[in-house]
Structure formats: C-alpha cells, structure tokens
Amino acid sequence: MSTEFDLGALLAERGAERYELHTEYLNPQLPRMLHTIGFDKVYERAEGAHFYDADGNDHLDMLAGFGVMGLGRHHPVVRKALHDVLDLDLADLTRFDCQPLPGLLAERLLTHSPHLDRVFFGNSGTEAVETALKFARYATGKPRILYCDHAFHGLTTGSLSVNGESGFRDGFAPLLPDTAVPLGDLDTLARELMKGDVAALIVEPIQGKGVHEAPPGYLRAAQELLHKHKALLIADEVQTGLGRTGDFYAYQHEDGVEPDLVCVAKALSGGYVPVGATLGKDWIFKKVYSSMDRVLVHSASFGSNAQAMACGLAVLSVMENEQIVAGVRKTGELLKSRLTALIDTYELLADVRGRGLMIGIEFGRPSSLKLRSRWAMLQAARKGLFAQMVVVPLLQRHRILTQVSGDHLEVIKLIPPLIIDEADVERFVAAFTAVMDDAHSGGGLMWDFGKTLIKQAVAGR
The missing domain is CATH 3.90.1150.10 (Aspartate Aminotransferase, domain 1)
Incomplete structure (x- = not known):
C-alpha cells in the first residue's frame, strides 16, 4: 500500500464535499450565510x-x-520565489541563528519609510497591531491607547481593545484600557492627552469600515499633539499599505506625517503565506529589547519564516519593477x-x-x-x-x-x-x-x- 500523500487525489475525491465539511467541522454559519445570499x-x-x-x-x-x-x-514572480525557497532546504526557524532573509526584507521594506529603522515580523495584521500596542505601552510607560470610532484593527484581545465597533467587542471584556475618539477630532484628542496616561493613538489613514479618510491635516496635527504629550502615533496600514491607495503607504499622502510605528500585513506575501510586520523607530525597539535578558520578550514562533520572507522580497520586487x-x-x-x-x-x-x-x-x-x-x-x-x-x-x-x-x-x-x-x-x-x-x-x-x-x-x- 502506498504511503505517499497525494493532495491532488484527495481534492479530486473529496473536494465536492467542501460545504458539508465546513458545516460539520468549522464555522457552521459561514456555509449557511453563503447559501442564503447565493454566494455558494x-x-x-x-x-x-x-x-x-x-x-x-x-x-x-x-x-x-x-x-x-x-x-x-x-503572480509568477512570487510563485517562483516560494518554489525557490522550498527547494533551497534552508535551516529555517532554528531560533538560535540569524538567517539572511528577514534582514534583507526588513532592509527593503524600510526604504519605503526612511524615518523608521527596525522591523518585527509576525504572522498577521492583528499580530502587527498587538506588537505596536505592546511596544508603545512599554516605550512610553503609559497604559492607555486611543483609537478612532468605527476603527478595525483586528480581533485578538489587544487589537480588539482598539476596535471601534461594539459588535466585535461585546462579550469579550475586560479588554485593555482604551478610549475611542472621533476620526478628525483634534479637540477630543487633546483632552484625552491632557490626562497624561496615553501611550499612543492608533489610526487607519483610511478606515476600512465605510472607507472614511482622515481629514486633510489631521494626521500631522495629531502627531504634533501626541509628541507634545510624549505619546506615539501608530499608523495601521494593514489594508491601506503596499500601494493600495496610490502611494506606498496611505499616511504618505500628507506631508510631514512620520508615524512612530507602522503596521503592515495582508498583501506583503502576495497572498501565499501569513505575514505581518511592525516597523518602528530605533529608540522604541532598543527600549523593548534593552538587554540580552529581554531578547525574547516579544517573539513569534513562525515569525520571519523563510517562506514569508521570500514572498515579501518578491512582492516588493514586483511592485518596483512593474510600477x-x-x-x-x-x-x-x-x-x-x-x-x-x-x-x-x-x-x-x-x-x-x-x-x-x-x-x-x-x-x-x-x-x-x-x-x-x-x-x-x-x-x-x-x-x-x-x-x-x-x-x-x-x-x-x-x-x-x-x-x-x-x-x-x-x-x-x-x-x-x-x-x-x-x-x-x-x-x-x-x-x-x-x-x-x-x-x-x-x-x-x-x-x-x-x-x-x-x-x-x-x-x-
């Protein structure tokens, strides 16, 4: 009897059961919803x-x-990069060495935000946000995060704390100390900052929910207010980044905006491999990783894996070469x-x-x-x-x-x-x-x- 695993044969035999399998073993409301609206x-x-x-x-x-x-x-270029990295038989994820691909991708990614210095690689947009929240709180020594009404930053507990929609938050409390402010409202932002306990404001330059853009001048003015009160600006570019809005990052549509932390994910791997990245200023990373004892104070088991890094390098190459x-x-x-x-x-x-x-x-x-x-x-x-x-x-x-x-x-x-x-x-x-x-x-x-x-x-x- 053959012991080989044949994925094509398995899909040919069982692929027609896709909706039944989801109903039985995964979220049963998904196939129900798809059937109801004719999306099945x-x-x-x-x-x-x-x-x-x-x-x-x-x-x-x-x-x-x-x-x-x-x-x-x-995309053929990204697909080839994935095949290539698998065929190289790299010693990936030993955890006690420094592989070249993460450094090469960080270097390439940072060229698009020259005011930032370092990168942490995780596995998703919500992980990128979690990283930013942790780094902001540790670097400033303050507990509270501000976010905007109707924001969406992810669904894990930390990112859920800065989610501006009650439907996602209901039933999962208690969450992190947080406060919602209206997108574009500088007066409310200033009042909250006066309380002295704000670590950061996290904001989508264009909100995914409803597609609402920050008003002209808001990000720059918010950044000035935040820095005046020794708080940080976090730009969530998980959906808006990597060219989506007609600039590499959406915050770059406004002159003078230089976020302290930037969250990237989604399109970075070309859709092949889960990936997330948090870009930040040197002083923030050095404060979090302040000694050898703290070398693993924030890490991810699959972070910086070779497949994700290779795909990311290929994606950035395609973006440049194909304009x-x-x-x-x-x-x-x-x-x-x-x-x-x-x-x-x-x-x-x-x-x-x-x-x-x-x-x-x-x-x-x-x-x-x-x-x-x-x-x-x-x-x-x-x-x-x-x-x-x-x-x-x-x-x-x-x-x-x-x-x-x-x-x-x-x-x-x-x-x-x-x-x-x-x-x-x-x-x-x-x-x-x-x-x-x-x-x-x-x-x-x-x-x-x-x-x-x-x-x-x-x-x-």
Whole structure:
C-alpha cells in the first residue's frame, strides 16, 4: 500500500464535499450565510484578478481576499520565489541563528519609510497591531491607547481593545484600557492627552469600515499633539499599505506625517503565506529589547519564516519593477471618476469616496416616493440590506465579487487586486450600472431578493 500523500487525489475525491465539511467541522454559519445570499459558488482555479468556476466562467475579483491578494492570485514572480525557497532546504526557524532573509526584507521594506529603522515580523495584521500596542505601552510607560470610532484593527484581545465597533467587542471584556475618539477630532484628542496616561493613538489613514479618510491635516496635527504629550502615533496600514491607495503607504499622502510605528500585513506575501510586520523607530525597539535578558520578550514562533520572507522580497520586487503604485493611481482614478459620474443619474447612489484602489460606494435615501417607501422598508428591517442587494446580483448575474463594507452600513467597498486593468474597470462599471438600473426600475429582481433578505434579518433578531 502506498504511503505517499497525494493532495491532488484527495481534492479530486473529496473536494465536492467542501460545504458539508465546513458545516460539520468549522464555522457552521459561514456555509449557511453563503447559501442564503447565493454566494455558494464553487471556484476551481484563479489567476490574477479572476476566478474560474467548473464551467470555465470567469469571475472578476473586486475583493482581493480582503486585501491580501494585492498582486492578484498566483503572480509568477512570487510563485517562483516560494518554489525557490522550498527547494533551497534552508535551516529555517532554528531560533538560535540569524538567517539572511528577514534582514534583507526588513532592509527593503524600510526604504519605503526612511524615518523608521527596525522591523518585527509576525504572522498577521492583528499580530502587527498587538506588537505596536505592546511596544508603545512599554516605550512610553503609559497604559492607555486611543483609537478612532468605527476603527478595525483586528480581533485578538489587544487589537480588539482598539476596535471601534461594539459588535466585535461585546462579550469579550475586560479588554485593555482604551478610549475611542472621533476620526478628525483634534479637540477630543487633546483632552484625552491632557490626562497624561496615553501611550499612543492608533489610526487607519483610511478606515476600512465605510472607507472614511482622515481629514486633510489631521494626521500631522495629531502627531504634533501626541509628541507634545510624549505619546506615539501608530499608523495601521494593514489594508491601506503596499500601494493600495496610490502611494506606498496611505499616511504618505500628507506631508510631514512620520508615524512612530507602522503596521503592515495582508498583501506583503502576495497572498501565499501569513505575514505581518511592525516597523518602528530605533529608540522604541532598543527600549523593548534593552538587554540580552529581554531578547525574547516579544517573539513569534513562525515569525520571519523563510517562506514569508521570500514572498515579501518578491512582492516588493514586483511592485518596483512593474510600477504597481503608479498603475494604482491611474486605474483608481479611472474607476472612481467613472463611478462618481453616476451619482447624478441614480438617486439611490449617495457618494463615491476613497483613494487609489480602495473605494467606497455609499447608498442613501432616495427622493422619489416609490423608492423611498421601499428604502424605508429595508431600513426598518436592518440597515445595510440595500448594499447587500447590490452585492448579490453583481455576483449572481455579472460574476463580480464585492463586499458590504461593515455590518449595518449601506456601503460597498472595492479593494480589488492592484493589477486590475482598464477592461476590468469598464466591466465593473457596466455591471454596476445594470444593477442600479434594475434597482431604480420600479419592479426589478433586486427588490424581490430584498424581501428574502428582510425575512432573514427579522428571523435573525
């Protein structure tokens, strides 16, 4: 009897059981939710910004795995780097040596934020945030972290403490001492800093939930206030970093902003390997790692592993050689301008905002009586249902994958792979226009589906 493990044979034999396996052994609500909204697709393969089903139909990905697939799926350069590092048989993770790949990736990563000096590598965005919170508290000797309303920084206990949405926090208290402040409100920030116990403010330059950008000048002014009170500025660039907004980091859109700590993850490995990184100033790292006795005071078992480091180096190489950031600025402006032009056409379309290829499409109360009554019906059942009504036909009828940008929000967030082209933009705009036409037509399949969503929303209360 063969003792070899054949992954392809296993998937050929059992792959069709995917939804049953999830129902039985993983989160049972995921397959239930996917069945309910008609997202229970079976994707066989993927390449770049597209998925393909068993019949060979392509689906445009405007989600990028929640931003992980910055370069799309299976970029050949990153894929080769992963094969290469596996074939090298490196003595990885001995824990009592200094392998070259982490140092090489740190060196390359820091060239994009020259005011920062050192890097800690973990395994995820939430780990990058946890690292920043720990380092800020230790370096300043203060306990409290400020964060912004509606922020999302992760779901482990520390990062959950600075999560601005009660739905994620409820039932998991007690958490770290913290305080929420409104994004852009310098007066509230100043009042909290006067109390003298604030270690840092952590902020997304553009919030993932709702796609809300920090007002012009806010980050720089906040940084000055924080430093005046010997507190730190932490920029969470887990979703906005690595070119997503048309600059390498989103904080770089504002002159003079130099965060003390920067959190990176998601797209850094090209989607192949979990990875996270916390970049920081030299004095902060030297204070945390102040002696040989403290050499392992903060570490991660899989941190700096060779596969993640090799992928990270390949990703940064691709970004430079293929001028990814410049492409994002061009494609993002095209997408945003094409969508913005539709606002005057559709009364249900309230706003289009964002930077680069991080765009929020917000829906709002229509003016006409017929649509207003239908809108009110949805809002009474559950806020956010109309946005879901748009997301579903985009996938079912037009084979385009998108997401609602947070619970109870009438906002769709577009965070496609950074390599989408003009044809992909036009495909999305044409599909979105068709869905909006249907929503405004008076009848329409969308409103029939809305009734199904209302039943689910009421039943789930």
